[in-house]
Each structure stands twice: as structure tokens, then as C-alpha cells.
Amino acid sequence: MAVSGNVSPAVIQTKGLTKKYGSLTAVDHLDLTVYKGEVFGLLGPNGAGKTTTTLMLLGLAEPDGGEAVINGLDAAKASIEVKRKVGYLPDNVGFYSDMTGRENLRFTGRLCGLEGEALEQRIEELLARVNMTEAGDKRAGTYSRGMRQRLGIADVLMKDPEVIIMDEPTLGIDPEGIRELMWLIRDLAEKDGRTILLSSHQLHQVQRVCDRMGIFVHGKMIACGTLEELGREIAHEGAGTLELSAYPDNIKLRDVIKGMNGVLEIEKNSDMYVIRSAFDIRRALSKELAEQGYTILHLRQAGSDLDEIYRKYFEKAGEEGGTDDHTGEK
């Protein structure tokens, strides 16, 4: 359910948001808009300034320039109002280990102004939603990381937020846990209509769940859009990349490919040829190979998946911004 930006109002909006730590610029004039009901992925390597950005959106860190507006409220000035509407799931969320999961939720609920019957009801509801009803009376110290993360989501939902910000939600969770988590995140956006901003450096999970994403390097957003838009932008850059494997895989195959019009470069890794070409040669290539008596086992345009996009953008950013190592995040 990709929400088109023209219809829904903007929920999160930053204008020229900047944060400096000494000489290091962690976030550099960030302009970001997230619309209501969408899942937005903030992608970038460690130290790109993702956590700093999320902290500024919550008013937990003061920006050195620009502003972050959530639901029409300035995050730095109306911090309490913003925090009432925005749930934050930090990277590696922690709970009071001597208290049970239920007690932890009760504490959060009371901080958010819930009491009595309404509070208990909400706790049960949320525990059921994150599938933690049975573990609710165990001490939080005994929880696994995946359980902590799920309890974290219940904790965030205690205040019934309109916006949820998640920092590296999939880090250190097993594949099954990630699948459940992604399903839950989609559910939060689609069923409840909440806006979700998640930051990650794990591309595949994000690819599955996000409506739109922004690629974030060295404090700058270098690209933003849906997966297709990002892929298209890459494709326009020039060379397309093909993956090919064919039978029989003999020496002549290489020559046949090389002889094609438009092929720039061929690389062989294990049983796959990676072909770079000046334009799309898929049609011509398959025809040619069929004529020569080859059977195509695999032919795929690379660049349409996030890994490729990611790599491309990082290459670009590396060329522009130099390769100095930024380690400001942790």
C-alpha cells in the first residue's frame, strides 16, 4: 500500500537539519519529508548519522541548525508534545531486568497517563499483539533479544503514537524473528495508519517493508524515493549490468558475448557471467545465444535490487565526498 505523497499530509518534515560534534558534521542540512501512513526507511552505513537524526526528531538532541517538524510541532521546542505523539524504539532496547515484562509496560503506561482498568486492558492487548502473552510474567532480564524487541514495540504502542521511530529494529534478531517483526511493522502502518520511520543498514529487510527509502551517507541524504525510483535513477547513470548463466558453459560462450554490440566488460564469478553494457542488450543477447545453441539458465538485470542500488550510491558518494571514515555514531 504505497501511499503517494500528493494525497497524504506530511507528518515528519525536516528543513536544513544540521548537527555538529566538534568538527564532525553528523547530519548535514537534511531535508526529509515523511507522509502519513507510510513506512520510510533511512538507510546508511554505521556512523552515517541515522541515530543522530532520530534523536533530533524526538527533541532528545538539539539541532545546530534547521528544524524538525513533527505533526506541525517543532521537535526542539515542543519536546513534550512531540514525545506524546511519537514512539521511539531505540537500537538494542533495554528493560528493567528485575521487573516482569508486564510490570515494565505498566510503568511506561503510567508515565503516559494511563491508570487502572484501561491500563491493564491495554497491556493485555499489546502483549497479545506482539505475541508475548505467555512471557509477560517472566522477568525481563531473562528475555532473548527478539523478545526484548517485541516487548519494545508493545512499549512504544503503550502511548498509542501516531508516529513510530525505530532505530535498527532488526539488528541481532534471527530470520524468523525478523519476518515476524516486518509483518508487525507493515501491520502497524496499514491497519492502524501509523507513520513509521526506521533506520537500518540491513538492506534486505528494509527493502521488503518500506514504501519509500532514503540513502544516507556522511550525514547527507543522497537519494530518496521508492525502490523503483532509486533503481531507475541508477539505470540512467549509464551502463546496465546483466547476470547470465548458460549451458553449455564453454570458452566459446565468452567470445559470443564479447562479440555482442554494446558489451563493455565481462566478468566471470563462479558459474555466472556479469556483463556490463552500454544499453539494454537482453533481447539481442538471448536471441544470439539461442541461435548459437545455448540454453539460458539465468538472465537477470542487476541493479533493481537494493544491494546494487546501495553499492552504486556509495560508490557515487565515495567519489564525491572522499573516503574519510566517519565514526561519530556510537
Added chain:
Amino acid sequence: MEQTITQEKSKQRDHHILKVLFEKETADFINGKRMLLFILLMALITVTGLYAAVSGLSDAIEGGSSSADFLFLKLFTVSANSIPSYNSLMALMGPFIGIFMGFDAINSERTEGTLNRLVSQPLYRDNIIIGKFLAGIFITTVMVFSSGLLIAAAGILATGIIPTGAEAMRLMIYLCFCVIYIGFWLAVAILFSTVCRHAATSALACIAVWLFCAIFVSLLAGILADAFYPVGGNDMESLMNEMKNYYCAQNINRLSPYYLFGEASATLLNPSVRSVNAVTMTQLSGALVSTLSVGQSVLLVWPHLTALAALMLVAFAVSYVSFMRQEIRAR
């Protein structure tokens, strides 16, 4: 009009959040394993003090001191053989209670990863640290008063001494002093817990400060006083310096809360103490041998009380400011 209503509302919410935090911290103290340690420590102080009082009391009476009428207060100050009195135990061990309570107040939340979850709730950040401090003070108050009143009760039962109103009042003021004294150490411990990243570092730093105040300040005071006003020579000047030397050492000593508490508690628990400073023979001439009333004793230690309370508030204010300025990140 509308603005005042919203202000009123946000004030109420603020109080509500502080109450929730306070209750949680208090429950944490009471349910935690640390509480066992507190109770053990407090029981040790109480039992030892009581033992010293009961076994040393008869000697004190036979000694025929002039203040035999204030026997009830002697329960807290009398020591027997090598067993220290309740008061000196409190001066020495009280800081430990404060330090144990506060040394990991903030940094344990940070390492557990609960702090950034907490600050992302709709609350002002200062409520967190105020809640912790108030909960600590509350627990301290309960413990100090119960142990003090326990000694009083046991003393009454064991010796049959009935306290006068003045004595009971002195005891109450003394116990309040104990709370402020421990509160100071709690504030210091919270300060280190905001500044140090690791609980162990902050505990060691607190203990270092405590050792410095309890032992090294008096050594330092003597050395400095001797350096400024040398005494012990046979010339006129060293004779003249005698008094200045004493005052200089005393003033430096009074920077230490340990010394402040010692002086104040001695004055409060012993009505025959008439002055906390040196008194010359001229000042004493014509003075009657008598005891001070409660009001006069309190007047005497009022500066100590304000100084101790001020030290506590300064320590807390510094930790408050450093906590407010800190950026809270994931662990």
C-alpha cells in the same frame, strides 16, 4: 484564561509523572537485593550502638559527669571499651548507605538501555533525577528514624530511663541531621553516577571522596595550619600562633561533611557542650556550670546544618545540570 488552565494541567501531569517515578524508584529499593544490605548495615549500626550504650551506661553514670540527667541521650553517644557509639558509627557508616543507594542511579539505566526509553516518554528529563533523589531520601528517612527510635525504645526498656521532652526533641533533630548527612552522600553518589559511565568507577570515586573527607582532610588541615601558623617553638610568635593555628585547622576541617556532622551531633546530643569553638579563660569567667536549652544548642549548630544542607544541594545541583546537558544515546 485558557493558558492558565493548560498550565495547571501540565503541572498536574508533571506531579503525576514525578509520583510514578518516585514510586517506581522506591519499589526498586525495597524489592532489590541492595535493600538487604541496607537493612544489614543499619541493623549492625543499631545493635552495636545499643550494645555499646547499655554496657557503657553504668560507667558513664559512675563517672559522675555533670550531665547525668541527660542519660537518655547518652544511649547514642556512649561507647564501651572498643565498641564505638551509635553516633560515631553513623558518622562513619552513614555515608556508605548514601553511596550504595546512589552510585549507579543513572549509569545503570544507561548501560541497561532503559534511559533512552525513559527519556523518550512524554516527561521532562529532570523528573527522572529528582525522582531518584527523593526516593533515596525517603528510604533514608525511614531507615534512620526506625533505627534511632528502635535504640530509644530498647534503651527505655533495658534501662528504664524515660526521656524528657527536651531530650526527645534533641533526638529528633539529631535524626534529621543524620538524614541530611546521608542525603549529602546520596547526592554525591548520584553526581558520580551521571558523570561516570561505569557503576564501578562511580562507586570507587564516591569511596575515594568519603575516605578523603573522613581521614585526609584532618591530616591536611593539621599540615596547612602548621605551615601558616607554626607553633612549638620557644619564641613569642609561636605562642601567639597557638590560637590561630587551632582556628585554621578547624576551619579547614569544617569543609568536610564528616567533621561538620561530628561537631553538630556532639553538640545536639550533649547539652553540656556550650561552644563549638575554642573558648578563652576570659570568656569563661563568671560563667555558670549549666547545660544549654534545646533552642540554644540548635542555634549553635545552625551554621553546620545550613552548610551540610547547602553541600547536599550543591552536589545535587551539579548532578542535575550535568544530567540535563548530557546527550542520551543507545548504550
